[in-house]
Amino acid sequence: MSPWRRLRESRFWPMLWKEFIQMRRDRLTLGMMTVLPAVQLLLFGYAIQTDVRHLPTVVLDESRSVESRRLTQTLENTDVFTVVGEVPTAEALRSAIESGRANAALVIPPDYETRIARGVPARAQLVVDAADPQSSAAALSGAQLAAQARGVEITSERLGGVPIEPPIDLAVRPWYNPAQRSAVFIVPGVIGVLLTITMTLITSTAVVRERERGTLEQLIVTPIDKPSLMLGKLVPFMLVGYVQMAVVMGLGSLIFDIPIVGSLWLLTLLTAAFIFASLGVGLLISTVARTQAQAMQLSFFFMLPNILLSGYIFPRAAMPEPAQWIGLLLPLTFFLRILRGILLKGIGMAHLWQDSLVLVAFAVVLLAISVRRFTKTIE
Amino acid sequence: MSEPAPAGSDREADRAMHGATHGAPNGVAVETRGLRKEFGALVAVQGLDLTIRRGEVFGMLGPNGSGKTTTIRMLCGLMQPTAGTARVVGHEVTTEAEAIRRKIGYMSQRYGLYDDLTVEENARFYATVYGLHGRERTARLDAHLSELGFDSRRRQIAGTLSGGWKQRLALACATAHRPEMLFLDEPTAGVDPAARRRFWETIYELAGRGTTILVTTHYMDEAERCQRLAFLSRGHLIGIGTPAEITRQFNEPTIEDVFITLQRKDEAPV
Numbered sequence: 001m002s003p004w005r006r007l008r009e010s011r012f013w014p015m016l017w018k019e020f021i022q023m024r025r026d027r028l029t030l031g032m033m034t035v036l037p038a039v040q041l042l043l044f045g046y047a048i049q050t051d052v053r054h055l056p057t058v059v060l061d062e063s064r065s066v067e068s069r070r071l072t073q074t075l076e077n078t079d080v081f082t083v084v085g086e087v088p089t090a091e092a093l094r095s096a097i098e099s100g101r102a103n104a105a106l107v108i109p110p111d112y113e114t115r116i117a118r119g120v121p122a123r124a125q126l127v128v129d130a131a132d133p134q135s136s137a138a139a140l141s142g143a144q145l146a147a148q149a150r151g152v153e154i155t156s157e158r159l160g161g162v163p164i165e166p167p168i169d170l171a172v173r174p175w176y177n178p179a180q181r182s183a184v185f186i187v188p189g190v191i192g193v194l195l196t197i198t199m200t201l202i203t204s205t206a207v208v209r210e211r212e213r214g215t216l217e218q219l220i221v222t223p224i225d226k227p228s229l230m231l232g233k234l235v236p237f238m239l240v241g242y243v244q245m246a247v248v249m250g251l252g253s254l255i256f257d258i259p260i261v262g263s264l265w266l267l268t269l270l271t272a273a274f275i276f277a278s279l280g281v282g283l284l285i286s287t288v289a290r291t292q293a294q295a296m297q298l299s300f301f302f303m304l305p306n307i308l309l310s311g312y313i314f315p316r317a318a319m320p321e322p323a324q325w326i327g328l329l330l331p332l333t334f335f336l337r338i339l340r341g342i343l344l345k346g347i348g349m350a351h352l353w354q355d356s357l358v359l360v361a362f363a364v365v366l367l368a369i370s371v372r373r374f375t376k377t378i379e
Numbered sequence: 380m381s382e383p384a385p386a387g388s389d390r391e392a393d394r395a396m397h398g399a400t401h402g403a404p405n406g407v408a409v410e411t412r413g414l415r416k417e418f419g420a421l422v423a424v425q426g427l428d429l430t431i432r433r434g435e436v437f438g439m440l441g442p443n444g445s446g447k448t449t450t451i452r453m454l455c456g457l458m459q460p461t462a463g464t465a466r467v468v469g470h471e472v473t474t475e476a477e478a479i480r481r482k483i484g485y486m487s488q489r490y491g492l493y494d495d496l497t498v499e500e501n502a503r504f505y506a507t508v509y510g511l512h513g514r515e516r517t518a519r520l521d522a523h524l525s526e527l528g529f530d531s532r533r534r535q536i537a538g539t540l541s542g543g544w545k546q547r548l549a550l551a552c553a554t555a556h557r558p559e560m561l562f563l564d565e566p567t568a569g570v571d572p573a574a575r576r577r578f579w580e581t582i583y584e585l586a587g588r589g590t591t592i593l594v595t596t597h598y599m600d601e602a603e604r605c606q607r608l609a610f611l612s613r614g615h616l617i618g619i620g621t622p623a624e625i626t627r628q629f630n631e632p633t634i635e636d637v638f639i640t641l642q643r644k645d646e647a648p649v
Contacts (some may be wrong), residue, residue, distance in 0.1 A: 008512075009510070009512055011507070011508050011510075014503075014504050014507035015508075016505070017507075018493065018496065018504045021495075021496060021500060022493065022495050022496065025495045026495065094418075199459070213489065213493075213494070214487060214489030214490065214491045215488060215491045217457065217489070217491060218485070218489075218490075218491025218505075218552075219489070219491075220457055221455045221456065221457060221483070221485040222478040222480060222505065222508045222509060223477060223479060223481045223508070223509065223510065224508050259645050265499070296392070297475060345513070349460075
């Protein structure tokens with residue numbers, strides 16, 4: 001048989017044809033394909049704001065002076081704090097924080113202004129509800145910023161209005177994300193997380209469904225070869241993955257103004273490795289799960305470490321070492337570096353070859369294991 | 380064609396009637412020797428010796444867990460035997476499963492239909508997987524589907540068919556490639572009597588064209604429609620022959636009585 005005819009009559013085509021018909025009729029999968037990317041994007045793009053702003057703050061001003069009001073004003077200028085009211089006593093301050101009306105409280109003692117006038121260090125206090133460490137960290141830096149700014153002003157006034165240049169200017173230049181928006185960091189990650197969810201979930205449930213309904217058994221007694229069976233089943237899902245990626249990137253640059261700096265061709269190519277790795281995980285789940293519900297549960301169970309440990313939201317550098325090691329077992333960890341590297345930094349294979357190699361290794365190993373297990377379970 | 384073939388016909392006559400139609404080298408469709416399957420400590424099939432002739436409608440009877448389905452699954456290449464040999468349509472199951480798959484059809488009680496595909500799409504899918512293409516496929520499917528009465532239902536979604544029609548479609552999907560041998564694993568479970576009768580008529584038409592048929596069933600009236608029967612209990616053969624031979628041999632009025640007696644005897648504590 002000629003190679004052309006062999007290709008034309010390959011049993012891969014009827015499998016592919018069947019999968020596409022089924023996908024077209026399956027409203028849920030179609031919905032997942034198009035709506036899920038958009039929902040995820042908006043959800044994560046808007047909701048995940050790691051930069052803390054506008055902490056509700058109360059003021060216990062016992063100084064009641066020009067200086068105390070200027071300190072309050074400087075504090076508010078940082079944007080970290082928003083003054084929501086004054087409290088008359090220390091008890092009222094406590095109750096404001098306990099009730100949650102305020103997350104921070106500025107306490108200015110009676111001698112605040114007189115100490116400034118005398119030229120001795122004036123003291124004030126900022127109480128923070130540090131139950132949420134992210135707020136307290138933001139409050140800490142905000143307070144320091146405010147104190148420093150006001151301090152420089154006072155010194156300048158004392159010297160007769162001469163502007164003061166600080167002796168050291170350590171300028172921070174935020175590359176790749178100059179406005180330091182969370183969305184720029186999060187949105188490329190949404191692509192990776194989304195692909196992980198859909199690839200593992202669709203694959204595992206689709207294969208388990210065929211086993212549950214007895215169609216897999218029926219297929220095995222036909223002369224279909226294993227590669228055609230698997231490829232015909234998986235290739236459509238791969239296309240779903242690319243559609244989702246396109247939706248997220250399109251909406252991401254439209255709504256969140258996400259820069260796309262690097263080569264889309266390279267990204268498309270490397271995404272294939274990640275998709276194959278995720279399909280492998282899905283297939284692996286399908287060999288363990290007996291029912292579609294189990295497949296779904298296992299897929300979500302796999303999602304959790306991916307969201308938490310891959311560096312999607314929380315920087316991996318901030319994690320304890322064991323958590324970092326677990327993160328290294330997840331393909332997403334490496335794919336996120338590739339996504340952010342290409343989309344935000346515009347870097348190429350010169351810097352990405354290691355991550356790419358790991359990803360390809362993941363894909364090969366996961367697919368090999370899952371295909372072997374899959375073949376075993378259908379016997 | 381709805382009546383079973385005359386019972387008790389001798390083996391030579393049988394072979395002359397059905398064996399030659401497929402140009403069989405030796406007139407044997409299935410031959411097993413010491414076929415055995417273990418699942419861990421459980422022995423599902425133990426030392427099965429079975430010969431099924433070409434063109435025969437061969438019935439396999441036995442209670443649940445007697446090893447009927449396991450035997451069929453081994454013969455179709457769905458499972459590897461633990462020990463023993465089996466030849467199906469001239470090929471060894473352990474080494475030539477691919478060749479066997481091209482020549483057989485298989486229908487289980489779960490039907491193996493895609494509920495979200497139409498009648499036509501299901502048939503077309505399986506026909507293509509079995510290697511039919513182009514005009515030949517179109518012509519074959521047109522004739523086949525209309526023969527089975529699907530003319531007005533070709534575009535119906537398979538999931539919305541009634542049990543009897545689903546069973547018919549499953550049969551259509553398993554036979555469009557004109558298999559030499561058809562394996563039917565409890566094909567009529569949960570189908571109404573009228574549909575069952577129609578189904579058996581089709582089975583006899585297929586057998587008349589020389590297709591060998593191996594069918595498992597729980598229904599005694601279906602068992603009596605088979606040309607020969609094998610009784611399985613706890614994984615081994617406890618009786619084989621034509622329905623008439625069997626009732627005579629065991630001196631019972633009906634197949635059902637034989638079945639119950641044999642089963643009771645086999646399961647009795649030793």
